[in-house]
Amino acid sequence: MKCDNFNLNQINLTQIMAMALSASILVTTGCGSSSSDSSSNQVNTNAQADNSSNTTSNNTTNSDNASSTDNSDTNTDSNSGDNSGTDSGDDSGTDSGDDSSNGTAQTEGSTDGVLCDYTYSEFNNSASVQATSNADWSCSGTARQLVANGIPDHATGTFPNQANPNTISEVNVSIAYTLTPTKTDTASTLGGPRGATGYVLNGVKIDANTAGSCDDSGNSCSLVGNTGNWSIEALGQTSFDFGTDDNNAHVQPDGSYHYHGMPEGFIALRSDSQVVMTLIGWAADGFPIYARYGYSDAENAQSELKAMQGSYQLVENVSSNRPSTSVYALGTFAQDWEYVAGSGDLDECNGRFGVTPEFPEGIYHYYATDSYPYFQRCVKGQL
Known part of the structure; x- marks a missing residue:
């Protein structure tokens, strides 16, 4: 219904009543709105x-x-x-300096599990070598075994040379060392005809002594034969030239290339020339050999590394039978050195007991050092 405007004066009563009824309806529905909108x-x-x-x-x-x-x-x-x-x-x-590829000891008192599968076979094109270096280490039962040909795996000096007329040649190396070394209180001297004190991992032997010697007068000296009373050192003296190279090695008459001191070329290969504790070989008694660096605290693997010092000193009382020191300075002969306990880091065989990366519980072990005796001349383990 539409809401319109209207004039009340123009409507009658009937209209008013009708409109009232309509208004009532409009109020109920709501004008301008709808239920649908609501x-x-x-x-x-x-x-x-x-x-x-x-x-x-x-x-x-x-x-x-x-x-x-x-x-x-x-x-x-x-x-x-x-x-x-x-x-x-x-x-x-x-x-x-922990080289995890070396492995760690599986049982206390045993070296089993450490470098038991070290194998190397590669041609060495060094001018004086020109041959393949072979070295194969393995562990079986109670023994660590090495089969090698004695050819080094690094560059060498020139051989033959004026002071060393021998040529590097292959030799048959086949040795076995115990996997359960036992330290004793006895030092057993090795080297020369008594056998190598040990082998570096590349299959090259360690033989720190020489066959050179002088008689008491010093007038008769020879670099072979070892017939005199005074044994000539290969390193640390200037009176005699054994023709050693930068690896402190030279060649024996049978062609055996061997180390008298720090095997620098091999160490560089193993340690990448870093200051780390580097296992380089095994001694004849089965104990490991490390090069140059060890923990400053033998019982603490977190202590700083330091260069190990041997405990040998030049003798204070020179024998009256010795060749003149004015001709051959002290240090020329092995007898010029004496072990002084506590003067260095190591014992008479250049070893000590302590922890290493491969033996965290500790083990007796040897060192190659820059000081005398350079490599161990004896072993403390049972042979």
Whole structure:
């Protein structure tokens, strides 16, 4: 029904009564509005409530997403922790000089598990070698075995040379050392005809003494035969030239290339010329040999590395039978040196007990040193 304007002066009583009835109807239905509009408004309100619910639902989803973000942060922290651990482990290994590829001892008192599968076979094109270096170490039962040809795996000096007329040749090396070495209180001297004091991993033998000697007068000296009373040293003296190269090695008449002192070329290959504790070989009694560096505290693998010093000193009282020191300075002969306990880091066989990267529980072991005796001349283990 339409709401119109009207003039009360122009209508009669009947019209007024009719209009009153119509007005009652208009008030009930509401002028300018409809139930459908009201219903529509109610739907819209409900829709807004649903939208609000959806918003709440969306907020909940966002809250879940925030939780996922937290998980992501947690995962990131976890990954960061793993990376940190890896980096720390790698750095620690480098600093301590620990070469994990060497392995570690499986049982206390045994060297089994350490370098039991060391194998090398490669052509050495050094001018004085021109041959393949072969060395094969293995462990079986109670023995560590080496089969090699004695050819070095690094560059050498020139051989033959004026002071050493011998040519590097292949030799048959086949030895077996115990896997369970036992230290004794006795020092057993080795070298020369008594046998090598040990072998470097490349299959080259360690033989620090020489066959050179002088008689008491010093007028009769020879670099072969070892017939005099005074044994000539290969290193640390300037009176005699044995033709050694930068690896402190030279060649015997049978073609055996061998070390009298620090095997620099091999050490450079093993340690990449870094200051690390480097296992370079095995002694005849089965104990390991390290080169130059050891822990400053023998019982602490976290202590700094230092160059080990032998405990030999030049004699103070020179024998009256010795050739003149004005001709042959002290240090020329082996008899010029005496062991003075506590004057260096090592015992009379250039060894000590202590921890190493391969033997964290500790083991008796030897050192190649820059000071006399350079390599051990004796062993303390049971033979």
